[in-house]
Amino acid sequence: MTSDDTAGCPLPISQYTQVLMAHGGGGRLMQQLIERVFVSAFSNPRLDERHDGAILDAQGRRLAFTTDSYVVHPLFFPGGDIGTLAVNGTVNDLAMCGARPRWLSAGFILEEGLPIETLERVVASMRRAAATAGVEIVTGDTKVVEKGKGDGLFVNTAGVGTIEHDLPIGPRHVKLGDAILLSGDLGRHGMAIQSVREGLEFEGPIESDCAPLADIVMGLIEAGIPVHCLRDLTRGGLAAGLNEIASTARIQIDIAENAVPVSEPVRGACEILGFDPLYVANEGRMIAFVPESDAERALAVMRASPVGDGACRIGTVLSDAQGLVTLKSRIGARRILDLLSGEQLPRIC
Amino acid sequence: MKFIDEYRDAGRAQECARAIARSVTRPWTIMEVCGGQTHAIVKFGIDELLPRDITLVHGPGCPVCVTPLELIDKAIAIASKPGVIFCSFGDMLRVPGSHTDLLSVKANGGDVRIVYSPMDSVRLAREHPHRQIVFFAVGFETTAPANAMAAFQARREQLGNFSLLVSHALVPPAMSAVLSAPHNRVQGFLAAGHVCAVMGYHEYEPLAQEYRVPIVVTGFEPVDILEGIRHCVLQLEAGKAKVENQYARAVKREGNLPAQHMVREVFQVIDRKWRGIGAIPRSGFGLSPAYAEFDAERRFGVADYHAEEPSECLSGLVLQGVRKPVDCPAFGTRCTPEHPLGATMVSNEGACAAYYRYRRQQDNRRSL
Structure with missing residues (x-):
């Protein structure tokens, strides 16, 4: 049998031409998307380390820098909510660089119709989570999108941490x-x-x-x-x-x-x-x-x-x-x- | 966890494997029918514990793998229609049809939803009276009672916006087809425990007699499967051919009678096509005339769809136990779970996907 014999198999889907939910699943499709679209466009020595965050040299001090977006549904679940996730997720990415997490940004994309009370509950969770982790939320951004164009609330956090040792971790x-x-x-x-x-x-x-x-x-x-x-x-x-x-x-x-x-x-x-x-x-x-x-x-x-x-x-x-x-x-x-x-x-x- | 841990116990599994090794005097080829068993065998490495004389081949019992190409095309056509909510079990979404898959339909704006029970789709029909709710009723005898119950409930509630796209397959006719094929090499079977939990195992007794093969109703945990193999080997060595029940904690000879009653109420036995194998007479369930109004193929005018499945694809031979996944030159190179050439590479329970996921390196080495 030659390798051409299977060319007549049920038709393959050779490449997906649009984004599927599976591209966000943390599996091989997501890795391929990152390689093909992002790494090829942005490649540089810090990105190419492929770590949870980038290690930056700021005039002799080493900093860790990372970002993450949170789109969890439902917003509240047993053991946490989108706010605790948004703080802890970014804190953890900094920690995985061996850094002491210090400062976070918080960006909110709000869907028209979201109850303010819901937003307040999430923000209160973020304040408590930040206090527990010993980080400050020092800057932020708010955008509102039309009803139907968001899932209630999306949060993005970026974080900066300080690296206080010489260990190479990665x-x-x-x-x-x-x-x-x-x-x-x-x-x-x-x-x-x-x-x-x-x-x-x-x-x-x-x-x-x-x-x-x-x-x-x-x-x-x-x-x-x-x-x-x-x-x-x-x-x-x-x-x-x-x-x-x-x-x-x-x-x-x-x-x-x-x-x-x-x-x-x-x-x-x-x-x-x-x-x-x-x-x-x-x-x-x-x-x-x-x-x-x-x-x-x-x-x-x-x-x-x-x-x-x-x-x-x-x-x-x-x-x-x-x-x-x-x-x-x-x-x-x-x-x-x-x-x-x-x-x-x-x-x- | 009760009923799990004791059947994954390393000591019991190894003891059972040693007992098999002591009983074997010559080579035997045994087929496990169910894709769930194939998955467990490869995932736990059960075959690695067996003596060389025992060859396990993987049967046609993966519902995703045997669903014909044209049925996937029908599902895609229906799911693409405006106003339809198309409900499916999760693993059907990645199966390629002739041109695309249900995941892509969803990405294009189609309302495709994963449900955990067919009754969830009945609830959707109740909640969305102005939309058409279609449930993709796929599977073997195991899922038939719940799917039948969905149709039964929809009829009782007169949910005119509910329908089913049915592709039910039956295990005994497929075993007959495997055994009567000219290149058959299967000498004994592990029957699918969960299918038998519904249907019982009396319908396997004529098969064992006619073809002179031992059939052992077997569960899904490592110790279950090894026990099933041991019973099968003991029969083969003794020249016996009868039906035995290894999975007695879930299976009775007569099966689950209320479930069978519900299946008979809603479905009738029909001829059907099996992907990669072809047509097998009286090997599936279709909606009975009393439930014809719930047939999605009629409602959406897709009944006459036809798709050619080229005969060269190896997956048909894999599903019949004639070839192993690693025998295919495209395995792991041009055919991977991301870009499947055949259905057996798509489903978790497909033999090719299981080999790819758990052991492609070892097998590549072996075949060198």
């Missing part, structure tokens, strides 16, 4: 043999949103894990742990985070499925919908790559923080010159842990 600094540490159980945010959005009722309420992670990161750095890479596990979950790092660093990462904690309600909800918790979004979970010899000490530091008390070791950097994540399954066989193509879609049966 995917390219991961080393062979590094231990991979996870700060707690997975999947709470994604399944909390899913259950509210779809009106699904499970045995216990699932609350979002939305939380600032800067304390954990500052703790690791102040304890003198030579951290190599940090990543918060948002869209696409643990699988996306590990795959992005593996492909940027050209390494093979190996994790043990048994070592990854998932709470019973989240597992139950995932089983019902046919979701894999390794791909579900989190808003208060991170992974850290540290030298094997520092792993136990780093875990103790992470566990000392209330948002890291479930920290555990999930895997190791096995070899270089590959961009691959493998997983040892519960029954002891090894397989690939791949990026999803787009979003996880609930299955038929």
Whole structure:
């Protein structure tokens, strides 16, 4: 059989010519969109690091700079709302650069008809979240769009943090043999949103894990742990985070499925919908790559923080010159842990 | 988690695999019928625990994979019409039709919604009396009772704005087709546990007798599947060919009688096409004459759509267990989940997608 024999297969959709929801799902389609449209247009050494934020040199001081937009529906969900997300998400992106989060901007796109009271509740959440994370919201912007042209409220935050150490932190600094540490159980945010959005009722309420992670990161750095890479596990979950790092660093990462904690309600909800918790979004979970010899000490530091008390070791950097994540399954066989193509879609049966 | 953890226990799985290895004296080829089982086998690496003499081949039980191309085209045509709310289970949205997919229809402004239950679409029909609500009723016998219930409820409430685009497939005729194909190499079956939970397993008894194959009703967790394989191997080694029930915690011989009653109320058995395989007589459900008014194909005038499915595509052979996904020269190169050439690469439960997602590197190495 020659390779041309399959040319007559059911017609392929070769390239999507318009944006699909799947382009925002944190999977391979989104990576392709970023590569094709944004990286090719904006490429520069800081962007090309492909980190959660850019590291900038401002006359001898190192700063971290990042931005993120929040379009969550519903605006309020168990464990948080769009305001707590908008603050913690950007705080966490700065923390993943090894920076101390300092200043945030807040941009609001309001849809005509949004109750002012709703906006006030969101803003009050943002004030509390900023106070908890130790950041100031120092500038902002407000726009209003016609009814039907927004989903009530969109928020954008950008953030600046200061880097107060000389550690190089990022995917390219991961080393062979590094231990991979996870700060707690997975999947709470994604399944909390899913259950509210779809009106699904499970045995216990699932609350979002939305939380600032800067304390954990500052703790690791102040304890003198030579951290190599940090990543918060948002869209696409643990699988996306590990795959992005593996492909940027050209390494093979190996994790043990048994070592990854998932709470019973989240597992139950995932089983019902046919979701894999390794791909579900989190808003208060991170992974850290540290030298094997520092792993136990780093875990103790992470566990000392209330948002890291479930920290555990999930895997190791096995070899270089590959961009691959493998997983040892519960029954002891090894397989690939791949990026999803787009979003996880609930299955038929 | 009860009923999950004990069936994913590494010790039990490995013990079961050792028991299989002790029983095997010669090579056997076993087909798991259901796409959910295929997914579990590849995801957990169940086949890696098995002795070399056991070959698992993957059956036609992925509802997304076997839905004919022209039905996807019909869905796309209906979903593109103004005023329609087109409801589907999530994994049908990415399946390519002749020219486009439902995700693209949605991006173009079509009102395509993912629902978790067909009853959600009945609720939409109630809430939007001036719009046409269409439910894409896809699946095997497993989803038929709930889909039937949606039609039943819509008729009771006289929801004239509700209809179903039906593409239900039946497992036993597909197993017959696999067994009677001239190139068949399947010697034993793991029957789909959830299909049997609805329909029971008495209808498999004539198949086991006629074709002299063991059929083991099997669940979906690693220990279930290994137990199913063990029962199958024991029968093959002893020269037996009967129906056994590994999945007794969910399946009774007679099945779920109220569910079957609802299915008979709404559906009738019809001939249908299977993507990649072709026409199989009496292998699907269509709406019965009493429910014809809820047939979306008639309502939207798409009944005579026809799409050619070229016979060269390997997915038909994969679905019949004749070839493995890695046998295809396009696998993982020109055919990937982002740009699927065939339906088996689209669905999570499709054999090609499962291989691509979980083990393309290992298999590439093996085939070198």
